[in-house]
Amino acid sequence: MDKSNHKKLKFRSNKERVSYFLKLFNKEDKVLVLIWADPDALACALALKRILQNKVEKIDISNINEIVRLNNQVMVNILKIPLIKFSEELLKSYNKFILVDSQPSHREEFKNIKFTAVIDHHPPTNDWEASYVDIRPDYGAASTILFEYLKTLKIKPSVYLATALIYGIKVDTDNFGSSANPQDVTAFQKLYKHMNRYLLNKMEGYHIRRSELKYFKIALDQLKFQKNRIFSYIGKVLNTDILVVIADFLNKIYDTSWVFVGGEYKKKLVIIIRCDGYRKDAGKLATRLFKNIGLAGGHKEKARAEIPFSNLNLESNKFDTPKFIKLFEKYFKSRDRRKKS
Ligand SMILES: [Mn+2]
Numbered sequence: 001m002d003k004s005n006h007k008k009l010k011f012r013s014n015k016e017r018v019s020y021f022l023k024l025f026n027k028e029d030k031v032l033v034l035i036w037a038d039p040d041a042l043a044c045a046l047a048l049k050r051i052l053q054n055k056v057e058k059i060d061i062s063n064i065n066e067i068v069r070l071n072n073q074v075m076v077n078i079l080k081i082p083l084i085k086f087s088e089e090l091l092k093s094y095n096k097f098i099l100v101d102s103q104p105s106h107r108e109e110f111k112n113i114k115f116t117a118v119i120d121h122h123p124p125t126n127d128w129e130a131s132y133v134d135i136r137p138d139y140g141a142a143s144t145i146l147f148e149y150l151k152t153l154k155i156k157p158s159v160y161l162a163t164a165l166i167y168g169i170k171v172d173t174d175n176f177g178s179s180a181n182p183q184d185v186t187a188f189q190k191l192y193k194h195m196n197r198y199l200l201n202k203m204e205g206y207h208i209r210r211s212e213l214k215y216f217k218i219a220l221d222q223l224k225f226q227k228n229r230i231f232s233y234i235g236k237v238l239n240t241d242i243l244v245v246i247a248d249f250l251n252k253i254y255d256t257s258w259v260f261v262g263g264e265y266k267k268k269l270v271i272i273i274r275c276d277g278y279r280k281d282a283g284k285l286a287t288r289l290f291k292n293i294g295l296a297g298g299h300k301e302k303a304r305a306e307i308p309f310s311n312l313n314l315e316s317n318k319f320d321t322p323k324f325i326k327l328f329e330k331y332f333k334s335r336d337r338r339k340k341s
Helices: 014-023 039-052 070-078 089-093 142-152 159-172 182-192 197-205 210-222 241-250 282-290 321-340
Strands: 030-035 058-063 096-100 115-120 130-135 224-226 229-236 258-265 268-275 295-298 302-308
Touching: 014 130, 014 142, 030 039, 030 089, 039 058, 039 070, 039 096, 039 142, 039 159, 070 197, 115 142, 142 159, 142 182, 159 182, 159 197, 210 229, 210 241, 224 321, 229 241, 229 321, 241 258, 241 268, 258 321, 268 282, 282 295, 282 302, 282 321
Parallel strands: 030 058, 030 096, 096 115, 115 130, 229 258
Antiparallel strands: 224 229, 258 268, 268 302, 295 302
16 A cells, blocks of 8 residues: 555664664755644754754755744744745755655645655655655654654753753643653653753743633623533634634533534634543544534544535524534434433
């Protein structure tokens, strides 16, 4: 099945692997690290910069996405991560490209770039090639892979780099939830003594901009309880992260087992679902109800759906909490009936 060259590179040790990687670069190279900027990718890019900065003429980091999430903006600011916004034009200033925490098939922007190296932890995909490929789908974070590179090269990470890698690991493993593997835990342990806890607290702690507090007011005004379920439709939002923050907040309410928060973003209804996961499956609910009219997915405790309003067959343009609740009626009616019998 796997026709790409992932399997061609076989290394007996991390040492062999990393020295092969380093040999791909020389003094004249201008290297661009491309990322879809989230904490894991940002940390990896910083690590690559540290590893290669004295071995090449220059190495820069370019983000292809707009960084919207507040925590990520705080990370970039606090750690002073130098970023260049991606453009086709930018590529001309470099001769070698590295993709980290992603694969060329993941984004349209990556497809025409000839990557020297791809380092990632997502499930391997085909139809692309690179001189060097290191994909470890069993790792919770790509930061853990880069930690192993640093360790192999006996590079002591700076406080900023260690803190970034720790944050990357924590975010991608959902604080050492189910996706973490023993290597992630080891990386955390070893990096811990190099990091700064206050920097980490700042990056982890800030979720809400002052300007977003108004959405909490709307959410609470709109709140409807139905049995042990909470529903709230917030209306137009400037970014969908605030819906996630509100859903997580409502999910802390005692005696509640489901939370549904909805909002309008770019002519789509964005739905964030939370539940306790006990004999429930938010991901299944989302796919069952919405996969035919939009994007839907998630896992037991968390799910998300995005549905173009045009697919909802609304009679009027006005969408509100009662209409929002109606979307889930079908699913719960059959469940409630089953419970009674
Ligand atoms: Mn990642």
